Amino acid sequence: MNAQAVRLKEDYFIGMISSNLFDNPFISKGLQIKFLLPRFIAPFLTILLCCACVGQAQPAQGSSEGEIIIDMHCHAAGLGYGGSGCFVSDKLRKSFKIGFYLRGYGVTKKLLEEHGDGLIIQKTSEQLRASRYVTSAIVLAMDGVIGPDGSLDRKNTEIYVPNEFVLQETAKYDNLYFGASVNPYRPDAIERLKQAVLEGALLIKWIPSIMQIDPADERIIPFYREMSAHNIPLLTHAGNERSFTMAANELSDPKRLELPLRLGVTVIAAHAAATGKNDGEDNMERLIGLMESYPNLYTDISSLTQINKLGYLSRLLRHKNILDHLLYGADYPLIETCICSPWVHVADLTIKQIFYIQGIRNPWDRDIELKKALGVPWNVFTRSKRLFRPEKRPRIAFSWCHK
Numbered sequence: 001m002n003a004q005a006v007r008l009k010e011d012y013f014i015g016m017i018s019s020n021l022f023d024n025p026f027i028s029k030g031l032q033i034k035f036l037l038p039r040f041i042a043p044f045l046t047i048l049l050c051c052a053c054v055g056q057a058q059p060a061q062g063s064s065e066g067e068i069i070i071d072m073h074c075h076a077a078g079l080g081y082g083g084s085g086c087f088v089s090d091k092l093r094k095s096f097k098i099g100f101y102l103r104g105y106g107v108t109k110k111l112l113e114e115h116g117d118g119l120i121i122q123k124t125s126e127q128l129r130a131s132r133y134v135t136s137a138i139v140l141a142m143d144g145v146i147g148p149d150g151s152l153d154r155k156n157t158e159i160y161v162p163n164e165f166v167l168q169e170t171a172k173y174d175n176l177y178f179g180a181s182v183n184p185y186r187p188d189a190i191e192r193l194k195q196a197v198l199e200g201a202l203l204i205k206w207i208p209s210i211m212q213i214d215p216a217d218e219r220i221i222p223f224y225r226e227m228s229a230h231n232i233p234l235l236t237h238a239g240n241e242r243s244f245t246m247a248a249n250e251l252s253d254p255k256r257l258e259l260p261l262r263l264g265v266t267v268i269a270a271h272a273a274a275t276g277k278n279d280g281e282d283n284m285e286r287l288i289g290l291m292e293s294y295p296n297l298y299t300d301i302s303s304l305t306q307i308n309k310l311g312y313l314s315r316l317l318r319h320k321n322i323l324d325h326l327l328y329g330a331d332y333p334l335i336e337t338c339i340c341s342p343w344v345h346v347a348d349l350t351i352k353q354i355f356y357i358q359g360i361r362n363p364w365d366r367d368i369e370l371k372k373a374l375g376v377p378w379n380v381f382t383r384s385k386r387l388f389r390p391e392k393r394p395r396i397a398f399s400w401c402h403k
């Protein structure tokens with residue numbers, strides 16, 4: 001199957017689950033009746049009926065409340081309201097995906113218009129505070145594409161979430177940390193990096209495929225040296241990217257991370273590089289090969305319960321030698337959408353487990369219970385505190401941000 005066909009198949013899947021099944025333009029009426037009814041809907045209703053007879057499942061045993069769990073992969077977003085400086089491309093604004101994400105945050109465009117983009121950060125903090133397991137989250141800024149003249153290329157930037165916005169908003173809540181984003185092609189990238197360190201950023205976030213960054217580009221070496229000197233980790237997307245309307249996926253090849261790894265940067269390849277291939281080799285296998293060679297390489301388990309990444313989590317967990325380099329990330333707000341439903345894992349969970357997990361209201365608690373049930377060892381959830389050491393970083397007060 002060629003790349004376009006894979007993309008169409010994935011888009012079809014997301015389209016199917018994120019809109020009303022019978023309104024989906026990909027599916028003809030005949031197909032709805034002949035194909036979907038016997039294969040999906042009837043078995044689903046049968047299972048549902050059986051489960052109603054089984055009764056309400058009990059909570060999983062062995063929870064470890066009281067430990068510090070940091071979600072190190074939590075997204076921020078905005079449409080520019082309240083002077084946030086955030087924006088998304090026209091294409092993304094018109095796509096169904098934006099409404100899908102806003103619903104995940106529990107906001108609407110109208111609410112953002114009224115209260116400003118800061119409402120997204122406020123909702124994130126509130127949801128997190130209600131979590132039984134997750135103590136805090138690193139909220140990620142997102143720099144844009146940098147053009148040949150060294151300025152922000154707004155036309156080719158899919159999503160922009162400035163450091164200033166994330167810093168200012170996270171400073172209001174004691175359960176949120178600042179995750180900065182600096183495109184290394186900015187002429188003042190090193191100054192921005194130093195500034196982010198001073199402001200208490202716990203990491204630098206990139207999505208190379210949409211920010212048009214080549215991690216293997218030797219022009220970035222001074223930036224990597226500065227990161228290494230400050231011991232600030234790089235969280236960088238690896239594997240194919242499907243959350244946006246365009247992506248140069250070859251830039252998210254895990255093998256391109258060898259340059260920062262050799263320079264001593266702590267690198268976290270997001271999503272275990274799930275999905276996609278480079279040089280004919282599966283991205284996740286390429287990443288695992290590197291993890292066996294570089295002790296400063298980590299990966300996170302965010303997004304691995306999504307419907308378009310079925311099977312990747314169990315494959316990853318089979319590699320026992322890298323388990324102590326896995327980190328817990330949720331990829332919020334996607335955990336609050338139907339693409340992460342426990343029903344997606346019907347082949348790996350009992351009906352009792354599915355009903356229990358489905359019944360959990362808090363998105364982080366649901367995510368933790370789902371990942372626990374799928375075999376993620378407990379110390380993966382608690383590892384971030386030791387890696388990021390937030391107590392060692394300066395904590396910028398809200399009042400300082402408003403000076």
Ligand SMILES: [Zn+2]
Binds near residue numbers: 331
């Ligand atoms: Zn993400």
